[in-house]
Amino acid sequence: MTEEVFAAGTVCWTRETRSDGSERVLVLVIHRPKRRDVSFPKGKLDPGESLPQAAVRETREETGLKVRLDQHLGTIHYDLSGNRRKTVQYWAAHVPQRTVRELAFQANAEVDAIAWVPVDEVRDQLTYAADRELFDVFLKLAARDLIDSFAVTLLRHGKALPRAQSHEPDHLRPLTDFGRAQAAALVPILDAFGPRRLHTSTATRCVDTIAPYAQRRRKPVRQTDAISQDAWDAGELDGLRALVAAVVARGKDALLCSHRPVLPDLARELALATGSELGAYLEEAATLPTAGFSVFHLSRRHPEAGILSVETYPLKH
Numbered sequence: 001m002t003e004e005v006f007a008a009g010t011v012c013w014t015r016e017t018r019s020d021g022s023e024r025v026l027v028l029v030i031h032r033p034k035r036r037d038v039s040f041p042k043g044k045l046d047p048g049e050s051l052p053q054a055a056v057r058e059t060r061e062e063t064g065l066k067v068r069l070d071q072h073l074g075t076i077h078y079d080l081s082g083n084r085r086k087t088v089q090y091w092a093a094h095v096p097q098r099t100v101r102e103l104a105f106q107a108n109a110e111v112d113a114i115a116w117v118p119v120d121e122v123r124d125q126l127t128y129a130a131d132r133e134l135f136d137v138f139l140k141l142a143a144r145d146l147i148d149s150f151a152v153t154l155l156r157h158g159k160a161l162p163r164a165q166s167h168e169p170d171h172l173r174p175l176t177d178f179g180r181a182q183a184a185a186l187v188p189i190l191d192a193f194g195p196r197r198l199h200t201s202t203a204t205r206c207v208d209t210i211a212p213y214a215q216r217r218r219k220p221v222r223q224t225d226a227i228s229q230d231a232w233d234a235g236e237l238d239g240l241r242a243l244v245a246a247v248v249a250r251g252k253d254a255l256l257c258s259h260r261p262v263l264p265d266l267a268r269e270l271a272l273a274t275g276s277e278l279g280a281y282l283e284e285a286a287t288l289p290t291a292g293f294s295v296f297h298l299s300r301r302h303p304e305a306g307i308l309s310v311e312t313y314p315l316k317h
Contacts, residue, residue, distance in 0.1 A: 003084045008055035009042025010067055010093040011138050013147060014100050014116065025142055026116040027135075028095070029125055030062060033112045037127035040134075041065075041111075042088055050313070051089050052192035059093065062111045064103055067093035068194035068253075070149045071297035071309045073137045076130040090134055092147060141308070148300045149308060152247055153195050153255040154266050154286065155293040158182035160205040171203040171230055182291035183209045187216050189313060193295055195255035199243065201228040206257045209291065227266065229259040237265060244269040251300050255293075263288060267296075274298055276306035285310050 012028035029038050043058030045051065052069055060066050069091040076088050105114050117125060119142055126132050141147045158179030163170065175183065190213050198214055200206045202223045214221045225231050226239030244266060247254045256266060263286040271278055285294040294312040299305045 001083075003082075005044060005080065005084055005086045006051065007042050007044045007086060007088040008051040008058065009040050009088055009090050010055050010059045010069070011040055011073060011090055011135065012059065012063070012065060012067060012093045012095050013119070013138075014095045014097055015148070016097060016116075025119040025147070026100075027119050027122045027138075028063065028065075029115055029117055029122060030111045031113040031115075032110060034110075038125050039127060039131050040090065042090070043110075050189045050192070052091070052313075053188050055089070055091055055093075056192045062108070063114055064105050065093075065095060065099070067095065069192050070094055070147075070151070071141070072311050074134055076134050078128075078130055092138060092141075092149070094148065144305070145301055146299045146305055146308060149297045150251050150300050151193055151195065151253050152270060152296045152298065153190070153193065153253075153293050154263055154270075154288075154296070155186075155209065155255055155257040156260060156263060156288040156290055157201075157203070157205040157209040157257060158186075158291040160290075171228065173203070173205055175205055175208050179205065179290065180208070183212050186291055186293075187213050190255070190293070191216065193253070195253045197247070197250070197252055197254040198222060198257075199224060199227065199247070199254065200257040201225075201259060201262075203228055203230075203259070206259070210255070210257045227256055227258040227262055229262060232259070232262045232265070240265060241269050245273050248273045248298065248303055251298075251303065260288070267294070270296055271307060273303075274306050275304050281310060285312055288312070289314070 014026050016024050016026050030041055031038055041059040041062045045054045071092050073090045078086055080086050123132050158175050160173045160175055198210055198219055199222045200210050202225050226243045267282040267286040296310050297308045
């Protein structure tokens with residue numbers, strides 16, 4: 001029986017402004033002395049770790065960069081010795097030029113050198129065909145000026161006390177102990193994507209789901225009836241549409257915490273606001289368990305290009 005080994009990594013990039021005012025994209029590659037190869041930062045998952053967490057941690061351990069994950073680029077597979085097969089997921093990760101200039105890389109056991117390489121020269125430097133195929137996805141996005149992205153995360157609240165067991169109005173139903181544990185567990189995986197502008201339904205179960213992450217990031221939580229179940233039940237969707245339109249127009253990473261029946265309308269409005277095709281993928285992304293979330297990646301420069309990629313957690317099999 002083949003043993004599956006899971007790993008995660010990043011394609012880090014920066015946009016350099018040259019002395020003549022022109023711009024060019026540079027991509028980070030690493031050299032590993034033990035394997036004598038050139039590749040991208042990546043590594044295996046620690047016990048209990050999610051793929052996004054691993055991608056961020058490994059990038060920091062190997063390069064010193066603390067990144068936020070942008071759009072998902074894909075997955076590569078290759079065989080290892082001992083009847084093992086490795087699966088690696090990759091994300092793009094933008095690094096500001098100031099961070100690049102201030103980075104003091106220190107060689108370590110895994111990586112002895114890093115280099116920022118012009119985007120059109122990277123492919124020829126990569127050792128492995130699988131890495132080159134993965135990088136082709138990034139190249140296609142770069143050719144369309146779509147690598148500079150932002151994310152809108154749709155989050156369903158954690159497990160709440162059932163209506164039959166609550167003596168409070170529906171919007172005041174609290175999280176259960178399990179729901180509070182879910183909220184705490186969300187913090188490190190949400191932190192990998194780093195949403196900065198936090199919107200939530202006014203329902204207690206939504207506010208309390210996002211609270212641990214907001215406290216970790218020291219971000220204010222914007223409570224709104226626009227994405228509450230009460231407004232949705234009343235057929236009042238104008239506020240929801242206006243909020244989604246504002247989030248897209250702002251072009252910054254945002255999170256919206258809401259309710260099971262409201263999430264499909266949020267996903268649909270997100271697609272409409274970006275000129276994306278409607279389809280079953282939206283329903284799948286909006287059909288979430290408690291404390292589940294989907295991350296929709298959009299172009300910062302060309303939001304009208306539509307949804308670039310969607311990923312859902314916990315992973316669906």
